[in-house]
Amino acid sequence: MGERTDGGSADAGLVAALTAVGRRIVGEREPAAAVVLSARHDRLLVRYGDAVLKAHAPGTDPAQLALRLRLAADPRLSDSLLAPLPIPGADAPGLLTQARGRLVSAWPVGIPLYPEDPTAVPETAVDDLPWEQAAALLARLHAVPPRGPVPPARVRRGVERAMAKLSGLPASAGNDPAVGEVLAAYATLPPGETAGTHRGAGTGPGPGPGARPCSSHTHTARTTHTTRMTHYSTRVPPTPTAGGVLVHGDWHLGQLLRLDGQGLRIIDVDDLGAGDPVWDLARPAAWYAAGVLAPAAWGRFLRGYTAAGGRAVPPDADPWPVLDAPARALAVAYAANAVADSVLTGVPLDSVSRAFVDCCRRMRRL
Missing domain, CATH: 3.90.1200 (Aminoglycoside 3'-phosphotransferase; Chain: A, domain 2)
Incomplete structure (x- = not known):
């Protein structure tokens, strides 16, 4: 996920929770400040170090999202689809966790080709x-x-x-x-x-x-x-x-x-x-x-x-x-x-x- 900002105010508590998930991934070897990349009513993107944490929309089905993350992690798709980052301590398949009642996934940092619109x-x-x-x-x-x-x-x-x-x-x-x-x-x-x-x-x-x-x-x-x-x-x-x-x-x-x-x-x-x-x-x-x-x-x-x-x-x-x-x-x-x-x-x-x-x-x- 990349450096992008858009409208909307971020829930400070959710930002802190995503930052904590980021620390689990990158560790404390390189303490970093959390950066809100995008805040919308249905999702929040926060960068911490070399990881981007995504809080998915409220009501997202955890079983279906876990299947989608597993698909994205398939090495056969590595040349087309961005693969999620493993989250230490996350439930199987190790790619999905929760923070303040929201499902959270983690992704590599990149540069968006163009705006969301x-x-x-x-x-x-x-x-x-x-x-x-x-x-x-x-x-x-x-x-x-x-x-x-x-x-x-x-x-x-x-x-x-x-x-x-x-x-x-x-x-x-x-x-x-x-x-x-x-x-x-x-x-x-x-x-x-x-x-x-x-x-x-x-x-x-x-x-x-x-x-x-x-x-x-x-x-x-x-x-x-x-x-x-x-x-x-x-x-x-x-x-x-x-x-x-x-x-x-x-x-x-x-x-x-x-x-x-x-x-x-x-x-x-x-x-x-x-x-x-x-x-x-x-x-x-x-x-x-x-x-x-x-x-x-x-x-x-x-x-x-x-x-x-x-x-x-x-x-x-x-x-x-x-x-x-x-x-x-x-x-x-x-x-x-x-x-x-x-x-x-x-x-x-x-x-x-x-x-x-x-x-x-x-x-x-x-």
């Missing part, structure tokens, strides 16, 4: 980002068959939380046209189907590698057909299963960490598990669909993924029959979060947020 990337910096490397990390992650029981990847969580946030706005927010656009787009995601399993069956031809499914270019001769999206959710068993494809579950640019002398690694295992790997490509696909990510950068990412053997999309065919439903679902989620924040703070939507709302408008008209 991937839409904060300046347009001038897009071409400089290591899209091919990032895509290759995902391809390697998806290629390793997991051993033992595997929890379900929580690919739906971001969409569910975003819509809950939007639905929880005051009744007066219903007069905001942007709220209506997002809710209408969300309603176009029909229940009862599973994204990624139909691989385009019943949806007609996709928009193709050079077109954006939510952009103004969708109204072409190729895509004026009536689109029936597959459902954004993934049907996964409520309990761990054996095998399947290992999926990060919440991948974006903020989930990349640069380790000294080792290159990039993927971080954050809170949603790691078995699922459809197409969801790990869905966020950049949503950025591209909304016009936030440039075609050149999207092409580099997609080519990097398939060149590295990625299995989520066909290497020599139109990827959009596979990407369409998850990309639309995450575009809706981005818009929902942005609109809810705008209503709650009174701050107008910025150009990026407006792009996702516009994407929702076009989506429901297809």
Whole structure:
């Protein structure tokens, strides 16, 4: 985990408890001051020496998190996923402990590639980002068959939380046209189907590698057909299963960490598990669909993924029959979060947020 700060005040008692866990890991040979890297309502990151302690969200299932940490510690994933640090005295598998009623894991120190909000990337910096490397990390992650029981990847969580946030706005927010656009787009995601399993069956031809499914270019001769999206959710068993494809579950640019002398690694295992790997490509696909990510950068990412053997999309065919439903679902989620924040703070939507709302408008008209 890396040097990053964001808003929110840290619970001093929890910071002290995490610092104590840090001492168990690095010892007193190099006494260090604790540094709060990130404080949010659902998690706290504290650096102590060469370790970063993470207090996971209240209510996190300890058995499921232990399985996720065990997966992340698999040496076969060492070239793609950041491995947790052992915690002396921790319960089996030695990677998870508790502090002030919160589950705590420990991680190596690194430098985040970019902010947690991937839409904060300046347009001038897009071409400089290591899209091919990032895509290759995902391809390697998806290629390793997991051993033992595997929890379900929580690919739906971001969409569910975003819509809950939007639905929880005051009744007066219903007069905001942007709220209506997002809710209408969300309603176009029909229940009862599973994204990624139909691989385009019943949806007609996709928009193709050079077109954006939510952009103004969708109204072409190729895509004026009536689109029936597959459902954004993934049907996964409520309990761990054996095998399947290992999926990060919440991948974006903020989930990349640069380790000294080792290159990039993927971080954050809170949603790691078995699922459809197409969801790990869905966020950049949503950025591209909304016009936030440039075609050149999207092409580099997609080519990097398939060149590295990625299995989520066909290497020599139109990827959009596979990407369409998850990309639309995450575009809706981005818009929902942005609109809810705008209503709650009174701050107008910025150009990026407006792009996702516009994407929702076009989506429901297809």
